[in-house]
Amino acid sequence: MHFLALGQDPKLMEAQGCLHTIGGIGPIFGYSLGSLCASLYVDIGLVNQDSVTITPQDSRWVGAWWLGYVVSGLLTLLAALPLWFLPKSLPENPQTSKAYHPSNEHKQTLSITEIAKDFWPSIKHLFTSGIYILHLICSVLAFNAFVISITYTPKYLEQQFGQSASKTNFLIGVMSIPPLVLGMFLSGWIMKRFKLGLLGSARLMFFTSVTSLVCIIPYFALSCENIDVAGITVPYQRTFEVQDVSHDLLTSCNAGCPDFLWDPVCGQNGVTYISPCHAGCNSTLGTRQNMTFHGCTCIQSWGLTSGNSSAVLGQCSRESSCTKMFYIYLALQSLAFFVYCLGTVPFFLISLRIVDPMLKSLSMGIFLLVLRVFGGIPAPICFGALIDTTCLKWGQNKSGERGACRMYDIETFRYLFLGLVSSLQAFSYTLLWIFTTQIKKKVQYDEKMSKDIELQYPMLRDPEQENNIK
Template sequence: MNILDDMGIFIGVLAFCYFSKSLTGAYTKSTITQIERRFEIPSSTVGIIDGSFEMGNLLVITVVSYFGAKFHRPKIIGAGVLLMGIGTLLMALPHFIMGRYKFETAATHTDDADNFTLISTCSSDAQTTVQQLVSGCQKGEEESSPTWVIVLLGNIIRGIGEASIGPLGMSFIDDYALPENSAFYIGCLHTLGVIGPIFGYTLGSLCASLYVDIGLVNQETITITPQDSRWVGAWWLGYVVSGLLTLLAALPLWFLPRALPENHQTSEQDHPSNQNKHTPSITEIARDFGPSLKHLLTNKIYLLYLVSNVVAFNAFAIFITYTPKYLEQQFGQSATNTNFLIGLTSIPPVALGMFLSGWIMKRFKLDLLGSARMSFFTAISALFLTIPYFALSCENIDVAGVTVPYQGSVEVQNINSDLLTSCNAGCGCSDFQWDPVCGQNGVTYISPCHAGCNSTRGTGWNMTFHDCTCVQSWGMSAGNSSAVLGQCSRESSCTTMFYIYLALQSLAFFVYCMGTVPFFIISLRIVDPELKSLSVGMLLLVLRVFGGIPAPIYFGALIDSTCVKWGHKKCGGRGACRMYDTKTFRFLFLGLISCLQVLSYILLWVAVIQITRKVQNDKQVSKDIELQEPMLYPEK
């Protein structure tokens, strides 16, 4: 078997690993809102869970990158992928140890999983229901253990396992592939890996459409839809599927050789015969680690490249983590629809951009300077395509006492005090309930009680509320004062803007990803050959510490600051946010990402200038040596 066959097998196996890890990563992003609602936690806590992957990664990334390059890289990668599979399965565990999900509701009271007892909406019965909930809490009906910590631990283990794939896989390819083929192989690898998110978001869409306790409850008793802010899909199911797939991806790596047959660029140290003669001990390798790291960090171009990447990665981490949530809140889309369309419209352009990126590198044989210029040009072009995002938005829906005042009231100043007004003052409504209904006046009320509804008809999905005094206060007649379950729908133009946003996002992804392979190649070519694995490992470590970990956390806290109506846990305390100020959310999301991108591109441009000078200096030195050779060796 020749080197091309061996390299093809390795790339194929590694691509399967990239596929499984990217599938799980995309699925994790798609479950952000589901996890937030299931565990009743704020976005900042979800940001910690999301960042825990990076925490686990940085614990070992430098050590694995440096020491792993000296040993059997395929087996080390295989061990890491095996650990990823275990961590992924662990993330699904809380579902099996928690009780059934009980969403808050003011319209009905659940005695058990299958039976509903209707209560009068605007009467003393509403207050009785609240007392029953508090009594149930005192009896310990609600689990108090923070089981979301198990999800966090599983994600940390995933990060630890993933640390070996990027640095060792990329350096292995760059060591044994021909120089002109290395970029193309890496491009193919990332293209195949990018297919994973298509399946990840599709899986997320499917699981989000299934109720969390699927098979355990009577679906006819569920009075909320996937569009409801209380809906929780079967978030755990995808982790079981992706975990088993990741375990399968780990197996072939244990049967691959330590090194490929030598080609003209393989170093003497990597030659199989030389490896048999002398394998450096761990002590010898550790002794060289300090000087190698010092040599790497004194490379000014590499440091500038690091800083630029950190700033850009902050924007990327925010964007990739909170885009599903942003689309759900901004355009009123369900998690099912959002995840499906993200996978369908965004991932193919990313894969095509990465493939063309590697092909261009191979076709035009771009050197270090060409790679830097191509990366900068594609990044700037993508930035201009994101400017129209600011004009694509939908206004908040009208929610009485939250975003608009009750008819005849003064403007909302204090949300809690304005939830009760003259039309519902005698209903005994509780502020912490969130069971929205849409009145015939086009206004949403946070519960039938707050709408002043006095009677109900039907059960389950067919339930309607009548004689709603707060709806009548808008000038509606008694015969037109009913309400139905769920929030009022947004304007029709909102859906149109949603599809325009997805189209622009797809084009921006395609343009930006055409610079991804040059971006990776820069980290390999601006350092000495023996430091390639360490340079990639250090890059990933710094990105995790200063980008992947803090970005989801601090931006999650910023998102929490835009919440206008919080949910509440049964035993007291703040739960997940039910509704956001979409205007503030939009400017925080798009504004911060744009500012970070501009700063990173300025730094990248400075790096391009430095690389240009380095290339020119190297060419001048080569010319000087050629001119001096005849003088030093006149006999030639």
């Protein structure tokens, strides 16, 4: 009967909702700070910002990533100061302490050997519980999808919709985090208002998870095409198709240019060239970001007969519809986050209710350890390697080794990113459905056992326990 004996404290549910809500405020500040840092060039104080010819939209732009660590580190130190003034132990109510712990008067300090004596039997008890293991696997798969989404969504939006890192981080914080926080708060309120038991919590978590998965299906239709880059996505001439990208960077109009350059310019024909040299330009006008290039012979090969074919610094802009789809994507993401977070409090309460009350602390420790090790570490590493396979143009560092990716095949990137995340979620929610059915069977069994005991021993009936099976 211990499976249903934990009860459901409304104050605990409300506290869980408020706790997760307050914890969600931090990412708003974090994304805002990241947006500010990404808009500043990395070498603050060492380089004249006016002399920088690239913009935050350029793939070579490196924001002041280190500044975020400095600011957050100082704020962490300030937050730690009040903790120094806390007492060594909190005062206890003598009456409450004796009522719940009558043996406190004769309390003895246990040795490490005595504490560790029951450790392995407790571990064995946890890992032989099928419901606990099933819940653990579901959580690991869902957490993998969550970590991939959180880690690579900014990069995905930058590549897919041509947005800068600064703008992307800011809008993610402004549009996605508030719905997430609201969902966490309402999650605790729903649990308190409807007094959901173990089965009701599992059903709520399954419903919110599947609904959030449905919300991300339209992501696949929100896409932009790769920009036209001569020698990479389009040929230098209009008369043939690109067969081998690595051999099409050089042609007769730009013979002799080093193929590792990446200093993109936009030709007046609407095609991006990876450098002025690759556009065949032979003269310049203006300085810094206002610099223009003229006499570009490769641009003339596209049918422009003007003898002064020109190009300007930077990649050519994407179609205007990309910006519109970018905001639609963020709106759908906000809706998906809100719906998914309605199951936050049930998720944590279920983790406590499916184990023996004496093993709650150990089960949560094992649960969080497995979640971080198998969900938080391998997912970003493996998916980062998969992203590298979609690179169309690699940069080169000063030592001649491969550097950062300058351009991705965004169509392959889209299907890889969205397909992997949605597949992990779908597999996780399938197991969650099986988990919910097992919970239902267990609740029905315990309910039957409870009624049998009540018939034999009517005086043992506990009215509060009936709420746990709803």
